[in-house]
Amino acid sequence: MVSAAQAHPWKLVGPWYRWERAALPSSGRQSAPALQKFAGGEFIADFLAQPQRSLKFDPQVDVVSHIGLLPAGVGAGQLKDKLSALFLSQLKTENGKTREVPIKPTDVTAAILKNIYRSRLVPSTLRKLYLPLHDRHYLVVCELHCDVPGFPSVARNEVCQAGFVVRRRQRVVPAHKANQAAALAQAVRVIEAELAELQELAPLRDDLAMKRKAAIAALKQLGQFEAVLAKLEQQRAEAEATMQAFFQQAGIGVRIEGWYPRCQDGKPSKTLGRWQLAEEAAAEGALAGDEHVFPLFPLVPDPREAGHDAAGRTIYYGVVPADALQYEPDGRKRFDDVATYQIQCFVRRHKPGLAKHVGEAKYCCCERVWSAPTEPYRLAASFDSLGCANRPITIKMPDLRELAAQVAARPRGKLSPVRIIQPQQLKPKVSDTSVSGGSLEGAAICFFSIPLITIVALFVLHIFLPIVVLIFQLWFLLLLRFCIPPRIQFGGALDAKLAAQPPSMDFDADFSVAMSNLPAGDVDFDLNGQVLDAAALNARLKTHLIKRMAEDGQLPEAKIALDAFSNNALVPLNQSYEDAKNQPQDPEQAPAGSDFAAGLEYEPRREPEWVLQGGRG
Structure with missing residues (x-):
């Protein structure tokens, strides 16, 4: 360690395990603080225990992608496909400006075929950081050294304050x-x-x-x-x-701006501020030191762990802010998914004889040493599909039978905690199953149950999803709905045979299955030794399903009419009944879904290539 009295120059760089050559001084002198990615709410405790163990940045997912245009390379006949039309564009130049114009299949002519492009998602080199609601968290990590031969670490007690600032990058054109x-x-x-x-x-x-x-x-x-x-x-x-x-x-250059809180009653506001250059902020009466600072915390290893990544080193870390309840005077949020940001860390060299400052230490007169800026990054949008996919959400719909039993056991109103105050009522008039009009009536207070709102909301989603897809030809939206089939246990010989058929089987035309190899004694069908064609299968399925529906719905068999249903409709219905019958009663035993942690890849552990005698550097 080197004392402050010797006044060696300091270097604030990235952590040694992120240098091009681990712990080699010549490799670390020009490094910048590192951004490290984590998943899970205990990421700080995990980092303190194993600083190197962070998630890898994926070259496809963890970068900002833009829409690139490629020549469509298709003929007029292919352009009539409704799905591809959504991704086709024409470049038009008007008044010296080139813009992208979507093309409908009906608008295509031979004259414009040469100027048609299709969109393509192209990853860039700009880093993309996801939000905590996406179950992704980030730390900025830096390391302090004396800039002398050997690149030794600075003693932690020589540091008066450590922090970092987030600055916005803007291209000035x-x-x-x-x-x-x-x-x-x-x-x-x-x-x-x-x-x-x-x-x-x-x-x-x-x-x-x-x-x-x-x-x-x-x-x-x-x-x-x-x-x-x-x-x-x-x-x-x-x-x-x-x-x-x-x-x-x-x-054309890059404008680097800092966040300067607005002064209210002689104190910096915690909610209002503005992105400004330091010179502009000073001209408006603010001091350059008033730029908003986030704290850096020392990484203090357990002294009993000699092999800890921070042993013998002075490492600091801070949580990268992905959101902040701070706004500009015009209402724009401090952080959004449009601007590009970078982080710059600093430490203050403590002057002997002066008391150490605690917190932001805005007016500390100690020398400040800055690091190089981190790699630029942009924040993901809240609704980013790749980010939202990191945090699975389970919504269990209410059981209608349980709701009916609860309603019967409680006084009216006890299960309706949601109060809606209506200064005016918009009441629709429903005739049969359609809306025939509506009326505007006086004030009212209505009480609803949360399960009721959930049931109606999902019902409305099921109604409007195909309508939106059909009207706007957004067929790809159906790919965002993924259903995991339940774990199937077949109880009958016919069910087992039907399940073995490929999904493309036409059960009305080419279905024929021999039952001679099935075990005898099937109660429902007694199929031993028989061969079923499409007509025979239809008759068997109707008989079988009518019995199941009557038993399940407590209905008379005479009221259930399945004559209009073909085999292609009855086979899935039969299998659905069999699935439901064999599902476990305990929700904890329900079939598992996709493994959302299976794709997590961690950075490989590195060992230092250069070690000082008696320590790590």
């Missing part, structure tokens, strides 16, 4: 250069889209995946794959160089 800059950026994106198509880097797959794989396999067989890939890489490098040269010539 002159108005008269905006169109040209957008065109150059679009050229780069088109090439990146082609690269993603070739490398299959897009995080979301579509139905053309197998065709793309076949095309890539053909290129590899011809020995052209690497050549095509190298050509695209060269084109992207040239396009990026052209864009950067234009940015430099046009004076």
Whole structure:
């Protein structure tokens, strides 16, 4: 350790296990604080125990993706497919501005086929951080050293304060250069889209995946794959160089802004503030030191663990804020999913003889040492589908029989805790099963049960999902609904045989199954030695299902009419009854769903490549 009296220069860098060469001083001097990703609510305790053990950043999921346009490469006949029409666009230039215009199948003509593009999700290099509601958490981690030969650690007691600031990055583009800059950026994106198509880097797959794989396999067989890939890489490098040269010539740069709380009653506001440059904040009467600071905490290892990753080192960590109840005066949130941010850490060197500051220490006069900024990042939106998929949610619908029993056992109103106050009532008039009108009536207070609201809401979802899909031709929305079939135990010989048939089987036309190999004694069917064709199967299923429905619904068999149902409708209905009959009664024994933790990959553990005598560096 080096004392403060020697006044060695300090370096605040990334943790040694994230250096290019672990713990090698020459590798760590230019490193920046690291962002580490975690899952689960106990991530801080896990980090303190094993600092290296954090989740890997996925090159497809943990980056911001943009919509890249690729030549559609389709003919007029293929454009009539309703699903593909949603992803087709035409580039139009009007008044010097190029914009993307969606194309409907009915609008396609031979003249515009050459200018049609389809959209493609293309990952970029910009880091993407998910939110706590996505069950993803992030820490910024840094390490303090003396910038002298050997790169020794600084004693923790020499630090007066440690913290970090979150700053916003904004590209400043002159108005008269905006169109040209957008065109150059679009050229780069088109090439990146082609690269993603070739490398299959897009995080979301579509139905053309197998065709793309076949095309890539053909290129590899011809020995052209690497050549095509190298050509695209060269084109992207040239396009990026052209864009950067234009940015430099046009004076297009990056504006780095800090968050400065608004002054209220002589104190910084906890809710209102503004993104500003330090010079602008000072001009408005604020001090540069008034920038909002988040705390960094020392990573103190257990002294009994000699092999701990922080043993003999001065490491600090802080929780990366993904949301904050802070707003600009016009109502915009401090953090959103549009802006790009970066983090910069700092420590203050304690002056001997002065009392140490606690907390933010805004007016501390001790020397402040800054780190390099972290990699830029952007926050995910709250409704991000990839983020929401990280945190499974189970909603159990109310049991109607249980509700009926509860209603019968309680006084009216006891099960309706949701009070809705209506200054005016909008009352629909329902005739048969349709709405025939409505009326505006006076004030009322209504009480509802939460299960009632849930049942109606799910019913409305089932009604409107196909309507929305049909009206707007959004067929891909159906892929966002995934049902896990229950664990099936077949109780009858016929059920077992039907389950063995492929899903594409047409039970009305080509179904024929021999029952001679089935065990005798099937109570319902007595099929030993028989052969069922489609007509015989239909008769057996109707008889069998009428008995089941009558028993389950306490209905007379004469009231159940299944004459209009074909085999293709009766077979799934029969299997559904069999599934329900064999399901476990205890909810704890219900079939398990997908394993949401199966895809978690952790960073590999590293050992230091360079160690000082008696310690880790």
